[in-house]
Amino acid sequence: xxxxxxxxxxxxxxxxxxxxxxxxxxxxxxxxxxxxxxxxxxxxxxxxxxxxxxxxxxxxxxxxxxxxxxxxxxxxxxxxxxxxxxxxxxxxxxxxxxxxxxxxxxxxxxxxxxxxxxxxxxxxxxxxxxxxxxxxxxxxxxxxxxxxxxxxxxxxxxxxxxxxxxxxxxxxxxxxxxxxxxxxxxxxxxxxxxxxxxxxxxxxxxxxxxxxxxxxxxxxxxxxxxxxxxxxxxxxxxxxxxxxxxxxxxxxxxxxxxxxxxxxxxxxxxxxxxxxxxxxxxxxxxxxxxxxxxxxxxxxxxxxxxxxxxxxxxxxxxxxxxxxxxxxxxxxxxxxxxxxxxxxxxxxxxxxxxxxxxxxxxxxxxxxxxxxxxxxxxxxxxxxxxxxxxxxxxxxxxxxxxxxxxxxxxxxxxxxxxxxxxxxxxxxxxxxxxxxxxxxxxxxxxxx
Amino acid sequence: xxxxxxxxxxxxxxxxxxxxxxxxxxxxxxxxxxxxxxxxxxxxxxxxxxxxxxxxxxxxxxxxxxxxxxxxxxxxxxxxxxxxxxxxxxxxxxxxxxxxxxxxxxxxxxxxxxxxxxxxxxxxxxxxxxxxxxxxxxxxxxxxxxxxxxxxxxxxxxxxxxxxxxxxxxxxxxxxxxxxxxxxxxxxxxxxxxxxxxxxxxxxxxxxxxxxxxxxxxxxxxxxxxxxxxxxxxxxxxxxxxxxxxxxxxxxxxxxxxxxxxxxxxxxxxxxxxxxxxxxxxxxxxxxxxx
Numbered sequence: 001x002x003x004x005x006x007x008x009x010x011x012x013x014x015x016x017x018x019x020x021x022x023x024x025x026x027x028x029x030x031x032x033x034x035x036x037x038x039x040x041x042x043x044x045x046x047x048x049x050x051x052x053x054x055x056x057x058x059x060x061x062x063x064x065x066x067x068x069x070x071x072x073x074x075x076x077x078x079x080x081x082x083x084x085x086x087x088x089x090x091x092x093x094x095x096x097x098x099x100x101x102x103x104x105x106x107x108x109x110x111x112x113x114x115x116x117x118x119x120x121x122x123x124x125x126x127x128x129x130x131x132x133x134x135x136x137x138x139x140x141x142x143x144x145x146x147x148x149x150x151x152x153x154x155x156x157x158x159x160x161x162x163x164x165x166x167x168x169x170x171x172x173x174x175x176x177x178x179x180x181x182x183x184x185x186x187x188x189x190x191x192x193x194x195x196x197x198x199x200x201x202x203x204x205x206x207x208x209x210x211x212x213x214x215x216x217x218x219x220x221x222x223x224x225x226x227x228x229x230x231x232x233x234x235x236x237x238x239x240x241x242x243x244x245x246x247x248x249x250x251x252x253x254x255x256x257x258x259x260x261x262x263x264x265x266x267x268x269x270x271x272x273x274x275x276x277x278x279x280x281x282x283x284x285x286x287x288x289x290x291x292x293x294x295x296x297x298x299x300x301x302x303x304x305x306x307x308x309x310x311x312x313x314x315x316x317x318x319x320x321x322x323x324x325x326x327x328x329x330x331x332x333x334x335x336x337x338x339x340x341x342x343x344x345x346x347x348x349x350x351x352x353x354x355x356x357x358x359x360x361x362x363x364x365x366x367x368x369x370x371x372x373x374x375x376x377x378x379x380x381x382x383x384x385x386x387x388x389x390x391x392x393x394x395x396x397x398x399x400x401x402x403x404x405x406x407x408x409x410x411x412x413x414x415x416x417x418x419x420x421x422x423x424x425x426x427x428x429x430x431x432x433x434x435x436x437x438x439x440x441x442x443x444x445x446x447x448x
Numbered sequence: 449x450x451x452x453x454x455x456x457x458x459x460x461x462x463x464x465x466x467x468x469x470x471x472x473x474x475x476x477x478x479x480x481x482x483x484x485x486x487x488x489x490x491x492x493x494x495x496x497x498x499x500x501x502x503x504x505x506x507x508x509x510x511x512x513x514x515x516x517x518x519x520x521x522x523x524x525x526x527x528x529x530x531x532x533x534x535x536x537x538x539x540x541x542x543x544x545x546x547x548x549x550x551x552x553x554x555x556x557x558x559x560x561x562x563x564x565x566x567x568x569x570x571x572x573x574x575x576x577x578x579x580x581x582x583x584x585x586x587x588x589x590x591x592x593x594x595x596x597x598x599x600x601x602x603x604x605x606x607x608x609x610x611x612x613x614x615x616x617x618x619x620x621x622x623x624x625x626x627x628x629x630x631x632x633x634x635x636x637x638x639x640x641x642x643x644x645x646x647x648x649x650x651x652x653x654x655x656x657x658x659x660x661x662x663x664x665x666x667x668x669x670x671x672x673x674x675x676x677x678x679x680x681x682x683x684x685x686x687x688x689x690x691x692x693x694x695x696x697x698x699x700x701x702x703x704x705x706x707x708x709x710x711x712x713x714x715x716x717x718x719x720x721x722x723x724x725x726x727x728x729x730x731x732x733x734x735x736x737x738x739x
Contacts, residue, residue, distance in 0.1 A: 065667060068566030214711065242711055248662040248671070251461045251592070252706035252713070258586055259454040272568055276662060279570075285580040285587035304567070 040370050043448060044158030049134035050369035056109045057082075057356070058129030060140035060150075061164065062117040066246045067142040067271035070348045073299045074142065074164050075112065076341055077352030082108050084336070085360050091332040094385055095354075096361030103363050111135070117142060117245065117271075119149035126150065130157060136369055137162055137359060142271065142348070143245065144168030144217035147182075154179035155445045158371055162355040165348055167270075167296040169220035172399040173440025178447060179371065181378055181393065183358065184351045185404045187221035188440075189433040190295045190316040193404035195228040197425060198293060198314060202264075204233045209262035209290070210240040211253060211269050211277055217296075218242070221268045225295050238262050243269070243277075250277045254284045266293045274298045278305050288312065299346030302409060302421035310409030310421060317405045318347035319387060320422050330387040344419045354386060358400075372447040388427060396437030398444070402430045450707060457586040458703040464592050466699020467599040468658055472672060473679040473691040474606055475650030481623040481686025482643045485534055485545045489553035491673025493648050497522045497655025498664030499560055502569045511574040515656050522652025523645045530644035535637075553669070561666040573660040591660050598657050603692060606650065610688055619643055623686055678721050684734020693732055 042048075049055060059078055062071035084092040085108050088101045102108060111133050113125035122140060129135045137160040141147040147166035154161035155177045163171060163182040167190070172182050185193075210226060212218040222240060229235035239260040241253040247269075254277075257265060265286065269277045274294070278301065281287045287309070294301070297317035302310040321344040324331040333353065337345040345353075361384060363369060366377035379395035391402040407422035415421065476490045487493075501518030505511065529552065537545045572578070573591035580587045610616040618639050621629045630636045655664070662668070675698060683694025698717055705716040724731060 064561065064566055072566070242709075244711075246667075246671075248665075248668065249465070251465070252458060252703050252710055255457045255461055255586065256454060256707065256710075259451065259457065272663075272665065275568065279663070280589075280661075283580070283589040283591070285589075304570075 041448075044371060045130055045134040045136060046158075046370055049136040050104075050106065052106070054107045054109050055103065055136045055369065056111055056129070056133045057162075057359075058126050058133060058135040058138040058140075059110055059112045059164075060115040060122040060125040060138070060146070061112065062142055063114040065116045065118075066273050067117040069304075070142045070165060070271055070299050071115075071117070071140075073346055073348035074140070074352040076337070077345070077349030078110055078139065078356055080337055080340060080349070081353045081356035081360075082110050083340075085356065089336070091329060091336060092357050092360065094329055094332070095357040096364055098364035099360050103360050104367065104369065108360075115140060115146055117146060119143075119146050122146045123149055123153050126153060126159075127157075130159060135159065139352070139355060140164050141166050143215065144171055144220075145215045145245075147171045147180075148175040148216060151175050151177035151180045158448070160359070160371055160374060162359055164352055164355065166217070167221055168216040169224060169435075169440050170216050172397040173220075173442050175216075176397050176442035176444060178375060178398075178444040181355075181358070181398045181400070183355045183400045183402070184318045184347070185296075185316065185402065185430075186399075187217070187224040187296070188435050189404050189430065190221065191224035191228040192433040193426075193428040194293070194295055194314060194316040194406055195225070195232060197406050198229065199233040201314070202291070204235070206233070206235045206263045207238045207261055208235050208264040208266050208293075209238055209257040209260050211250075211257075211265060211267045212240055212242045213269050213273060214242045214244050217270070218268050221295055222266070225266055225268070235264075243273070245273065247273055248276055250280045251284070253277075254281055254286060257281075257290075258284060258286055262290055264291050264293055266295060268295060270296065270298050274301055275304045278309055282309055297347065297407070299348040303419075307410060307412040307415060307421055311411045313409040315407050315409070315422070317407055317422075318402075319345075319350040320347070320405055320407055320424055321345060322420070322422075322424055323388065323405065323427070326427070327387055327389060329385055333387055350387060358384070375447060391430070394434070394437060396444075397440075397442040399434070400430075401434065403427045404430065404433060453585050454707055455704070458707045459700060460583070460586070460588070461706075462700035462703030463696070464596055464699070465702060466696035467596055467603070468654060468695075469675055469679050469698050470692040470695025471599050471602055471606075472651055472654045473676045473683070473695050474603065474688055475647040475654075476676050477680050477683070477686055477691045478610070478619065478623075478688060479644055479647035480680070481688075482619055482626070483534070483538065483640050484626075485537065486542065486549065487534075487647070488546055488550040488673065489529070489556060490549075490647075490651050490676060491669030491671075492553035492556035493522050493525065493651040493669070494655040494658075494672050495560065495664065495666065495669035496525060496556055497652030498571070498659045498668060499564065499569070499655075500652070501656030501659060502571050502664055505571050511571075511660075514571060514659075515653065518656030518659075519649050519653040522655070523649035525652075526648025527641055527645040529648075530641050534644065535640075538640075553673075557666050557669065564666075566666060568663040568665040569659075570663045571656070571659040589661075595657060595661065599654070602650070602653060602657075606646075606688070609646070615639070615642065675717075678717055681721050681731060682724050684731025687731065687733045687735070690731055690733035697732075 115122035139162040142165040144166040161180040169187045212222045226237045292313045294315040297315040324334045362377040366373045383392045406426045497518040500521035501514035504517035505514040577591045577594045679694040683690030702713045705713040
């Protein structure tokens with residue numbers, strides 16, 4: 001039950017025409033095919049996708065289902081980034097200095113489809129965008145199941161994939177891909193960042209109940225968290241309640257937790273599942289008696305459940321808007337976003353914006369849309385500024401080395417305005433949080 | 449977590465879930481039993497009840513108003529749907545009926561999504577039902593306890609309507625043999641319309657009273673529809689007592705399996721359905737030969 005639609009029909013027609021012309025020319029006998037340098041044979045949508053006046057990026061984000069709210073959030077970040085790229089906004093120029101009212105003389109357009117957070121739908125939508133729009137890059141995912149599927153698809157189709165929200169270790173671990181890049185934090189870095197904070201605040205030898213959504217994201221985050229807490233603090237996982245994505249009634253799971261003797265609930269659920277499980281944990285009287293920990297923060301969680309329920313909750317996140325006091329780029333972003341959309345951005349939008357900004361940087365620095373050129377530009381691992389300070393890509397697994405932000409939910413009375421939900425406790429340096437590049441079995445595929 | 453305390457707690461959970469499933473399923477089963485139409489929009493009607501109630505709540509801040517509006521709105525939707533569309537499908541094959549009701553369900557869901565977005569909406573329980581009760585073996589949300597009573601009363605009302613009124617007698621006679629009832633000079637069409645309205649209202653009522661438990665969202669009806677079908681198949685298609693028994697069995701299977709491993713809850717539920725289909729193809733309380 002999904003609606004799909006394209007944005008920017010005009011540029012699509014232009015692209016189609018360009019594509020048809022190209023295909024037609026190949027059919028005329030005796031006519032010489034456009035000559036490309038010997039070492040750059042046509043591949044994926046190259047060069048057809050970048051021959052018009054516009055290049056298109058295909059986004060498959062969830063606009064329905066349990067992750068819909070976060071999908072819309074990502075979309076806003078993408079739209080803002082494209083607006084900035086095409087207008088040469090100050091913020092985008094700080095990250096990608098060579099952007100000049102577009103990239104390499106071309107405007108950037110976005111086409112959007114609803115993935116419903118389902119891998120199948122996402123892949124189908126991107127296939128359609130490749131056929132119809134000759135997209136030069138694809139993005140989207142709020143579920144790592146989608147991210148992993150698109151990783152494989154990107155590798156096969158030779159189209160760059162800018163991972164959107166994906167917290168699974170596998171995305172740049174065993175399912176990593178040459179054509180895929182991740183900006184955001186993930187299970188392992190989240191655990192290594194929030195773990196020490198938990199041990200410092202609550203001490204050793206505690207009992208924790210885990211709530212885990214049943215797919216790659218949930219299982220890897222739970223594994224990273226439980227291993228850290230056990231190894232470093234002697235915490236014991238007394239129960240792990242695994243629920244399918246899209247669960248609405250958590251009473252059975254919470255009853256098991258109520259009877260488990262846990263001191264802590266480590267809630268890995270995400271999207272609406274997180275909203276409902278947090279609310280119901282309160283209804284069943286589990287919180288605040290048991291302390292809630294959220295290793296992978298959910299955009300809009302506090303807004304949806306209310307500050308009374310997130311008060312005192314520890315969470316790891318990619319970005320929180322009050323970081324604007326510390327980082328000038330964050331300030332620019334928060335200003336631009338809140339002006340356009342009327343509320344403070346959350347990390348889904350920040351991640352999407354950064355991914356587009358980074359892509360614009362890599363393409364303009366490489367001076368080419370030829371995918372291997374762009375990939376090699378990423379793999380140089382150059383340092384560039386972000387909204388949380390300087391960052392760089394790790395060439396071995398295409399993971400951005402970036403800090404993880406630890407926040408704690410404010411009590412309603414301590415909130416300075418109605419969106420002041422979280423207090424930033426620490427911005428933990430990224431490099432020491434990461435596993436060795438091959439520790440999760442990442443083997444990047446070929447360039448061509 | 450396998451211990452007596454947890455078992456009792458989970459059985460209690462199962463009772464609450466089971467009663468709710470029983471209520472929704474009874475709506476589905478009386479429609480099917482009387483009209484022979486499998487209403488695949490039933491899940492969407494459950495969702496509509498939640499939204500209509502939520503809308504009423506936003507304007508009035510009264511939970512009672514929300515419940516009344518939620519139920520009545522869906523009843524009216526049901527009646528209009530029967531008058532305008534379903535009526536012309538009574539004589540058509542089952543496949544057509546399934547397709548048209550499935551399509552109507554999609555229209556409802558997407559219309560709601562279009563109007564209110566995908567973010568879930570919250571209807572808080574009435575003030576006096578907020579909070580937790582200590583049951584001895586566990587703490588339980590007061591509202592979920594109240595839900596048990598609310599749904600039990602609703603089922604009782606349905607029972608009285610079906611078994612203690614003239615309308616109910618006609619409906620039950622219609623389930624047995626609609627042609628005969630027609631031949632006796634009773635306006636079967638009017639009764640059909642009422643039955644569809646009552647069946648829809650059961651779904652709408654369940655949708656709004658369940659809203660404070662899980663919040664309402666456009667796709668809330670999808671999983672409920674599947675569970676409801678299982679309940680109806682287990683209990684016996686067209687049987688009102690069967691829907692109640694099936695609901696309670698389904699609720700308990702889901703909850704008790706969850707104590708061991710929630711991942712197997714639905715496996716066990718479908719296994720139970722398969723077992724019923726093999727041993728008693730017409731359901732536990734169904735009658736053989738009814739189509």
